[in-house]
Amino acid sequence: MIPLLKGKIPLRVHVHVERDIQTVLRLTNEFGIRVVLDHATEAYMLSDSLQDVPIVYGPIVFARRGVELKNLDSANLSKMKGLQFSLTTDHPTIPIQYLDLLCSLALAHGYNLKEVLQLVTINAARVLGLEGRIGSVEVGKDADLVLLSGAPLAPETKVLMTIIDGEIVFEADERE
Amino acid sequence: MIAIKGGTVWTGIDTIENGVVLIEEKKIITVGQKVSIPYGCEVIDAHGKFVTPGLIDAHSHIGLIPEGLDWEYSDVNDFYGPITPQMRAIDAIDLRDAAFSDALNGGVTTVYTGPGSANVIGGIGLVLKTTGRVLKEEAALKAALGPKRSREYRSKEPYPSTRMGTVALFRQVLEEAKLWMEDPTKVDQSRKHIYAIVARAIRRELPVKIHLSTSPDEITAAIRLIKEYNLDASIDHVFGGDLLAEEIKKAGIPVVYGPMMLSRLYSGFKYVNDRIPVELSKHGVLVALMTDHPVIPQKHLRLLATVAVRNGASYDEALKMITVNPAKILHMDDAVGTIEVGKDADLVVWNDHPLRPSSHPICVIVDGRVVLKSFWIVLTCNDERV
Numbered sequence: 001m002i003p004l005l006k007g008k009i010p011l012r013v014h015v016h017v018e019r020d021i022q023t024v025l026r027l028t029n030e031f032g033i034r035v036v037l038d039h040a041t042e043a044y045m046l047s048d049s050l051q052d053v054p055i056v057y058g059p060i061v062f063a064r065r066g067v068e069l070k071n072l073d074s075a076n077l078s079k080m081k082g083l084q085f086s087l088t089t090d091h092p093t094i095p096i097q098y099l100d101l102l103c104s105l106a107l108a109h110g111y112n113l114k115e116v117l118q119l120v121t122i123n124a125a126r127v128l129g130l131e132g133r134i135g136s137v138e139v140g141k142d143a144d145l146v147l148l149s150g151a152p153l154a155p156e157t158k159v160l161m162t163i164i165d166g167e168i169v170f171e172a173d174e175r176e
Numbered sequence: 177m178i179a180i181k182g183g184t185v186w187t188g189i190d191t192i193e194n195g196v197v198l199i200e201e202k203k204i205i206t207v208g209q210k211v212s213i214p215y216g217c218e219v220i221d222a223h224g225k226f227v228t229p230g231l232i233d234a235h236s237h238i239g240l241i242p243e244g245l246d247w248e249y250s251d252v253n254d255f256y257g258p259i260t261p262q263m264r265a266i267d268a269i270d271l272r273d274a275a276f277s278d279a280l281n282g283g284v285t286t287v288y289t290g291p292g293s294a295n296v297i298g299g300i301g302l303v304l305k306t307t308g309r310v311l312k313e314e315a316a317l318k319a320a321l322g323p324k325r326s327r328e329y330r331s332k333e334p335y336p337s338t339r340m341g342t343v344a345l346f347r348q349v350l351e352e353a354k355l356w357m358e359d360p361t362k363v364d365q366s367r368k369h370i371y372a373i374v375a376r377a378i379r380r381e382l383p384v385k386i387h388l389s390t391s392p393d394e395i396t397a398a399i400r401l402i403k404e405y406n407l408d409a410s411i412d413h414v415f416g417g418d419l420l421a422e423e424i425k426k427a428g429i430p431v432v433y434g435p436m437m438l439s440r441l442y443s444g445f446k447y448v449n450d451r452i453p454v455e456l457s458k459h460g461v462l463v464a465l466m467t468d469h470p471v472i473p474q475k476h477l478r479l480l481a482t483v484a485v486r487n488g489a490s491y492d493e494a495l496k497m498i499t500v501n502p503a504k505i506l507h508m509d510d511a512v513g514t515i516e517v518g519k520d521a522d523l524v525v526w527n528d529h530p531l532r533p534s535s536h537p538i539c540v541i542v543d544g545r546v547v548l549k550s551f552w553i554v555l556t557c558n559d560e561r562v
Contacts, residue, residue, distance in 0.1 A: 061437070061479065063470035064275075070244025073278075074476075092439030101437075101486065104533030105479070153533050155485035 010034040010054075010129070016041040016068040025049065036127055039090070041072050044079035054127040055085035059094045060102055074102075078109040086124035104153040117152060142166075178544070179213045179558070180525060183222030186492075188229055188500040188514030197227060199521040202544040207515050217558045220539060222525050228495065229515050230285025230522030230542060231477050231530075234432045234502035235385070235412050235466035238289045238306075238474050239269040239276065252292035254299075257333035258324060259349055261317055261373040263299030265290045271308040275474055280306040281548050282475030283524040283537040286503070286512045289469075293320035293387040294327050296336065296345050297374070301385070303506055305522070306474075307542045311508060316410075317377050319346060321397060322389025343397050349374055350405050377407060383507060384409040385432075390444040392416030399427045410505050412466065414456070416447030421459040430505045431456060434466035436480045453497060454488045464502035482531045491531055520544075525553070 003009045011033050013024045021040060028035040037043065037055045060074040087103050089096050099120055106116045125135025133142050143166040150157040162170035178199040185195035187207060196213065198206035213219060241250045251268040254260060269289065279287065290301020296319065303315040325337035336342045349370070356363045356371035357378065363371060376382040384407045388394040395411060402409045411417075414431040417424060424431065433453040440448050457463045465480045467473065472480065477498050484494040503513025511520050524530070525539035540548035546555070 061472060061476050063473065064243045065241075065470060066246045067244055092441045094437050095439045098437055098483070098486075101479070101483065101533075107534035108536040155482045155531060155533070 004033055005031065007032070007034055010036045012036045012038055014038045017071075018042040018045045021046055021050075025053070038088075040085075041069060041076075043083065043085070044076040047079065047083055050083055053084070055083060056088045056124075056127055057085045058088045058102065059090045060087065060105060062090075062093060074105045075109060077106050077111070081110065084123065084126065085119070086127050087119045100153055101155075107153065113153065177214060177217040178220065178521075178541070178546070178555075179211075179217050180220045180222050180227055180523065180539075180541075181213065183225040183227040183525060184529075185227045185515060186229075186495065187516065188496065189516070195227070197515060197523060199523075199541065199544050202521055204515060204517055204519050204521050204523075207517060213558045215558060215561050218555045219558050220525065220553060220555060225538065226526040226529050226535070227515070228283075228524050228526065228530055229499045229513055229519075230524055230540070231283050231498045232464075232502040232506070232508075232513060233279075233284055233287040233467050233469065233474055233477050233498070234410075234464040234505050235434070236287050236289050236469035236474055237292065238279065238287055238469045239271060239273045240265055240289055240291075241470050242270060243274045243470070250292075252290075252298075253294035254291075255294060255327060255330035257331055258296045258327070258335045258345060259370060260291075260295050260299055261297045261370055263291055264302075264314065265299065266302045266310065266313045269302070269304075275469060276306050276308065279469075279474040279477075280540060280542070281537065282478060283526070283530065283540060284474050284477050285522040285524070285540070285542050286311070286506075286508065287469075287474065288315060288385075288502075288506055290316065290385070291318045293318075293322070293389070294324070296320060296324065296342050297349065300373070300382070303508060305542055307545075307547060309543065311511065314382065315506060316383045316385045317373070318385050318387065320387035320389070321346075321394040322387075339394065339397070343401065346401065347404075350378065350401075353378055378405055380406065380408040382408075385412050386410070388413045388415060390415055391447060392419050395420050395424065399423060399429065402429060403427065413468075414452060415445070415449070416452075418449060418452045418455040419447075421456055421461065424456060425459045425461050430462035430464070430501075432464045432466045432502070432505060434480065435468035435471040436465060436483045437472065450483055450487045453484055454493075457489065457493055457497070462501055462504060463497055464505050465497045478530050478535070482533065485531055491529065494531060 040055045064072050089099050103116050122135035125131040145163045147161040160172045180197045185192040196211035237252050240252045288303050291298035298318040300314045303312045304310045324335040327335040336345050353371040353374035357375050377384050386398045398411050410430045412432045438448050453463045481494040481498045500513040503509040521544040523541045524537050526535050528535040538550040539553045
């Protein structure tokens with residue numbers, strides 16, 4: 001608990017409904033703890049008080065099972081503009097290879113292509129406190145890169161190559 | 177009368193650029209390129225937009241598993257016993273469930289919803305419009321293969337604990353129903369009502385939906401049963417179907433794949449693979465996609481077809497898997513599934529091709545009635561006399 005109270009690591013809280021998010025904010029303010037909200041299904045109801053709170057939102061496609069998820073809806077994204085958030089598959093809830101597909105739904109809710117890609121690159125890096133190393137293509141950053149066959153987020157686009165730390169870790173079969 | 181004018185019309189058979197669809201009362205009365213719009217007709221300008229038939233989900237539990245409540249409120253699995261064909265989803269469905277209006281706003285207009293997979297024969301599902309209009313109260317008999325060993329503790333009757341036990345019990349009921357058909361006095365009189373329903377499946381008056389739990393051996397067993405009793409059946413979920421594509425094609429049995437975007441979370445899900453519908457379709461099998469709502473919310477049916485494109489299907493093929501193909505599998509293709517003269521006027525106008533990620537419905541019409549309209553879709557009155 002000491003690194004947490006000294007602000008060296010953030011507290012990650014699984015939370016869904018508005019009143020629980022309020023309680024998390026109250027508690028973390030009281031102890032001066034950095035917090036990251038996970039899922040945060042009803043965060044869109046509190047957009048004013050969550051301006052500076054990192055959020056890992058989602059999965060945005062999931063059964064509304066249980067009262068805590070009764071307001072789960074991909075359309076909530078339209079009310080979350082301006083918040084610091086990334087999107088999650090919550091793998092295995094939605095298989096992780098569909099992360100970009102979930103993100104692409106944001107295109108139907110008022111986000112442009114750049115904003116959508118930021119959700120799962122630089123925004124996610126910031127949530128993890130790793131924006132100095134990953135999350136954008138900049139000189140000096142880790143060489144983690146993806147080569148696509150076409151427009152990002154287009155259903156027919158394929159990953160041709162994935163590079164991590166400067167090493168090719170995946171190459172598409174040319175015959176396909 | 178309503179005219180949808182100027183859009184790219186994907187009819188389910190072909191694509192008409194700058195097309196016109198005319199709707200009178202509840203039906204489509206004209207589809208084509210050079211259509212004169214009658215005086216006084218309401219006009220929806222669809223220039224630069226995409227028009228499709230309303231989407232169809234061939235397998236879901238919408239209205240039976242409520243939104244926003246826990247599983248104990250679910251009405252899909254009754255542990256009365258392993259053979260419950262007398263259970264009817266129509267007697268439980270909540271047409272006020274919020275999922276219906278969500279589905280409607282997502283462009284989904286016709287759905288099958290029915291009992292779950294706890295029992296060997298679970299009951300009868302229905303087909304309805306997401307507006308609440310019931311098309312068939314008794315649309316299909318739900319059967320479910322796979323072991324049922326965990327179910328027994330909740331029931332007075334024994335449940336089969338192995339895959340062979342499940343198939344054997346299914347076959348036993350089919351045999352007893354045949355006996356009842358020959359001579360109603362020869363069977364246990366307290367179970368007559370059960371045999372009367374199963375007999376309708378044997379006479380091919382009631383289609384059967386066969387649920388698979390996890391593995392390809394169940395597909396083989398399902399094909400065997402369907403052939404043996406000449407059932408009018410579809411195989412649903414069909415995990416591992418890519419390994420038996422030829423056999424399924426040869427048997428001429430349609431399939432409903434899904435839910436998609438499922439993880440191989442348990443060892444039992446090792447045959448889950450979103451390439452299955454694409455492979456089966458390439459082999460010539462009639463394939464539809466299911467949300468299995470609430471597993472994937474029904475309003476995201478469109479997204480599942482996008483997943484099919486991601487896994488190698490063409491846009492046309494994938495769109496058929498959520499329109500004309502499920503209409504055929506549900507035997508509703510005389511009324512819904514394509515934009516053709518005489519069919520129900522169930523139409524969706526999209527801002528873009530429905531399988532492109534930025535796409536969403538901007539106008540939804542069911543039975544000729546506009547049920548969703550974006551603020552910038554304007555209905556004008558044609559005041560030009562032809």
